[in-house]
């Protein structure tokens with residue numbers, strides 16, 4: 001028997017204010033016939049991400065939405081962790097793009113490249129990075145289930161492609177010659193950090209209970 005709590009539906013809050021993420025989460029949930037409503041659509045406040053780990057931030061976002069709305073909520077805390085930068089920007093990936101008037105990912109990607117070149121003494125050297133995703137499913141009684149996924153790759157410069165969102169144009173996953181920015185959504189979903197975490201969530205909380 002699995003010790004995970006199962007989601008019995010029918011409705012789930014997607015506890016994110018990031019449109020690109022909400023689109024991907026809806027794609028990944030589509031085969032399970034779950035009705036979704038996003039935190040933005042419900043006008044839920046965006047909690048401050050005070051955690052020091054992806055897990056802590058995912059849990060606080062999901063709990064805030066689930067307890068405010070009285071429905072199970074699914075959050076995602078994710079980011080780009082660059083080996084040569086000791087894992088930066090990491091949990092600060094969104095904050096590196098903040099301008100005070102919104103987000104500028106062109107500027108955030110430029111900062112990653114500049115910092116990496118400073119460490120490597122130029123454009124070559126160690127350009128390894130990974131995307132990390134912590135997914136939390138929380139219930140209104142404060143029960144949480146959290147799963148973490150990742151995908152390793154290499155940073156390219158300049159960025160390529162206009163698909164996806166955030167740092168996708170500069171991330172070329174290992175074993176591929178296209179960046180996430182150049183891949184179709186289905187190709188990204190086959191290998192992404194989000195899809196990795198999702199596969200674990202689905203198996204633990206959405207699978208057939210008779211099979212566990």
Ligand SMILES: O=P(O)(O)OP(=O)(O)OP(=O)(O)OC[C@H]1O[C@@H](n2cnc3c(O)ncnc32)[C@H](O)[C@@H]1O
Nearest residue numbers: 016017018076077078079080093094165166167168
């Ligand atoms: O907190 P919510 O409301 O979900 O939305 P957010 O955009 O603030 O999300 P995070 O706090 O988790 O920050 C994640 C950052 O990492 C970036 N990121 C995460 N997953 C990504 C992906 O699949 N492709 C590109 N960038 C990604 C993303 O653009 C954000 O800047």
Ligand SMILES: [Mg+2]
Nearest residue numbers: 017049077094
């Ligand atoms: Mg955020």
